[in-house]
Amino acid sequence: MVEVEGLYHSYARDGRYAVEDVSFAIAKGETFGFLGPSGAGKSTTQGVLTGLLQLQKGAVTVAGHDMRKPGRAMFNRIGVSFEQSNVYDKLTALENLEFYRKLFDVETLDPMELLRTVGLDHVAKKKAGEFSKGMKHRLTFARSMLNRPELWFLDEPTTGLDPAIASEIKDIVKKRKEEGATIFLTTHNMYIADELCDRVAFIIDGKIKLVDSPRALKLRYGEKLVRIDARTEVGGTRS
């Protein structure tokens, strides 16, 4: 579904690369975690994969489309949920989804149903400008599902959300995965990656250092820890 070979990207012409010789492939139906600290090159890589940044050097294919010249058709097949919510503040939640829905050439999901899925149906007619940060984030997340994307890019999908909402978001991601969607998950949270991803890649200083399954990585690098809780009963009293 995604093939990246020797990707380089620079923001300046000083020869310094934000990402350097990045290569990986994501199979159809796989959930691929892209981990790394801030400034490591996660967003740059995702930017190139989603067409937000022009491909400068390397070969990148997304959903069968060469990213040197991604066609309109590619955007009908992908969905992108941004870390920073970016919805129209002056439009209501429902209007936001209705507006973006019209941009797709494929059948889309019912906006009201999507709002229900992310728990925003009760504020569907409220302007997004009046929403809390978490609510805007959920609206951005819902928008990314409008076209039922085959390839779903999620950038820090649970950051800034309270645990209950974060859990609901994770459940939605798991459900889409079960339905066959391929997911590219950018995060710095190891626990989220462990819970959701089939494989993870670690990117540091623009270079991929490691790609493997969370389980294999835990076995290889995790601490072997056995925790024993002891309980004794003395004279009928537990201690």
Next chain:
Amino acid sequence: MLPVFLAMNAAFMGLFIIASYIFLDKAEGAVKAFAVSPAKVWHYLAGKMGVVAVTGLASGLLTVALVAGGNVDYPLFVVLLLATNAFGSAVGLFIASFFDDLSSAMGWVFGSVALLGLAAVSYYMPSFSPLAVRLLPSYPMLFAFRETLLAAPDAGLVWANVGGYSAGTVVLFLLAERQYRRRMTA
């Protein structure tokens, strides 16, 4: 004379406003969401121009109607206003395409307005009409708008202006679109 300047104001409305619209969308991040949809950049830019055209047409018609009443060839006036308004928006789009935020673009936008305004000075003081001023796109615009306010307008002159501004709009729009494709989400 007043209706001519009011019409000019409506024509160049987009020069200011369109840059603000785009930079606001950029700041809100809405441009990014648009960029990852199947819609094309020119759809987005044309949409913004459409909004400015409606606003310009409404304000131009209202102000000119209030000042000049029935002494206007309205069909000709509307066509010219739409063509010049689109041209003003295209100039605004083109200038804004080189900048990342409103504050950095404002100097160029104001500079362009001041430059184009020189034509009005020349119109008011015919003795001041150096070639450089006569070559400004705002110069023939003033005379074209004046024609629409005359009892027997020279329709040929107005249509020639409409054609010229439309061609200029297409060229500037294409250049701006190319630039936005590269920089819109940078």
